[in-house]
Amino acid sequence: MSEVIRLKKGLNIKLKGSAEKVLEKLPIPATVALKPTDFPGLTPKLSVKAEAEVKAGDALFYDKYHPEIVFTAPVGGKVLSINRGERRKVLEIVIETNESAGKLQFKKADPAGLSEDEVKEQILKSGLWPFIKRRPYGVIASPTEKPGSIYISTFDTAPLAPDYNFVLEGQMDTFQTGVNALARLTDGKVNLGVNSGSAFSGIKNVVENTFEGPHPAGNVGIQIANTKPINKGDVVWTINVQDVVLIGRLFETGEVDFTKTVALAGSEVKAPKYYQTVLGAPVASLINNKLVEADYNQRIISGNVLTGTKVNTNTFLGYYDSLVSVIPEGDEYEFMGWADPGFGKFSASKAFLGKLFPKKEYKLNANLHGGERAFVVTEQYEKYVPMDILPVHLLKAVLVNDIDKMEQLGIYEVIEEDLALCEYACTSKIEVQKILREGINTMIKELG
Structure with a gap:
């Protein structure tokens, strides 16, 4: 059992609408999309044209400065459109799904018996490499670098975050295969951040670090900083816990399978729960007919309410997102809101009387409650x-x-x-x- 690292700084924002531990499998959506804008610093170069037929695992685009990093189709079908923005910037590649299009085949093997180069080549060609990020900077890892270690956080403390113990139920063997593959990519250790009661405690070939405390204790960056802080010249890699399973599936089956579980949560959701879908699924396929009827605007967020992206029903799920949050927009006028004692309000500064009910869950909106002011030095x-x-x-x-x-x-x-x-x-x-x-x-x- 690892030593428990207790973090005191942080804040848990208790929102209404946490996802119930119920999983519903959704049908394969009619369209899916990959968005180069999901990758900071990426300059994409297209590998396909509109109307091209692709299999799941075929390359759609690649990194101009690292051509070996390819981004592959989550499903088979036809490239329906390549949507562009200003200066012909590629915004998304939309695929019309066709399950009979098939999947590209890769090597089926135990990664523990493969060399580093063999493991790296398989992850690169399959299009799973973009799931691996580097610190510093939080960008896609370079295949030419050698990380000092690899970090995986197995829990998320953000508001309404999915419970990965539930999400990966029954998939621990595949997760272990993914860990074994990642271990071949570093001369250091694979570090696993867990919390109390974690279902990941039995994972082998890792260094286990146990954390307790409020958000952001589940952030992999916080876990790195409290175990081995990054100095100039250091390079470590990180990967999301659910994406480790995708790598494990690749080696176990010899196929790319971008199936993932997404939590739909928030006060504006009728019955918050988990849905099994595919990477890049339309937001509409997750939320249609699932939101409460309201006479006010609602904000749909791909990701959590702190770091996610505001989206609408015409857009697609973010590449790294395992959560869709829906809360009130908060653009309606609040009469004398400043004078409200705030029994039903939450405040980080404890300015409202809602602080008297520490276990209460709140229906919060996206209202900023003011504009930008002088940026002064405080200890806030x-x-x-x-x-x-x-x-x-x-x-x-x-x-x-x-x-x-x-x-x-x-x-x-x-x-x-x-x-x-x-x-x-x-x-x-x-x-x-x-x-x-x-x-x-x-x-x-x-x-x-």
């Missing part, structure tokens, strides 16, 4: 970041484009999700995550 952010960094000073270094200060203040350790609570609690309404990504982009541009 430090309450929500269980890391040895100064978030306000780091963000100010980004704003003035001071690379040396960014390095000294910890930009190698964080990505957007690690500072998302700061943005939620910020009195000044600062776009913390946007600023941080701009700083990361600067570091990549200037230092590589």
Whole structure:
């Protein structure tokens, strides 16, 4: 049993509408899509044209600067359209599904008996490599790098987050196969972040780290910072727990299977629960006829309410998302809202009387309750970041484009999700995550 790392800093936002542990299998949607915009820093080059017939596992596009990193079709069918934005930027590749189109075949083998190069080649060709991210920066890992270690968090503490103990029920052997494959890619260790009562405690070939505490204790970046912080020159890889299973399936079956489980949750969902669908499924296939009827606007989010992307029924599920959250938009006028004692309101600063009911779940909306104000130095952010960094000073270094200060203040350790609570609690309404990504982009541009 590993030593328990107890984190005190952070905040649990208790929203109404957590997904009930019930799984419903959805039919294969009529269309699916991959969106190059889901990958920060990617310059995509197309491998197909509209009307092309593809099998599941065929390449749709690749990284211009790392051509070996390909992004493959989650299902077989026909390329229905290639949608572009300004300056012909590729926004999404939409596939009309056809189950009879078949799947591309790969090598079926036990990864423990393969070499590093064989494992890496299989993951690359199958299109599963983009699930592996690198720290610093939280971008797709480079196949030419050698990570010091690999980190996997098996639990998520974000609001309404899926329970991975339930999601991976009955798939632990496949998860183990995925771990064995990842272990071939590093000379270091595969680190598994677990919480109390975890179903992942029996996994072999890993170093187990147990964490307790409020959100963001489940963030892999927080777990890295509290076990072996990243310094300049260090490279570690991370991967989502459900994506490890996709790698395991590849080696067990010799086929790509992009089936995944997505939680539909939030106060605006009639019966929040889990749905089995496929990567890149239409948002409409998940939410149609499943939301409460309301005389106000509702916000649909691909991901969690802190870091997710606002979407609509005409868009597709994000590449890395295992959650769709639906909450009220909050764009209606609230009469004398500032004077409300707030028995039914939640506040990070405990400004409302709702603080008297610590176990209560809240129906919160997306209203900012004010506009951007002066960005002053306070100790507010430090309450929500269980890391040895100064978030306000780091963000100010980004704003003035001071690379040396960014390095000294910890930009190698964080990505957007690690500072998302700061943005939620910020009195000044600062776009913390946007600023941080701009700083990361600067570091990549200037230092590589």
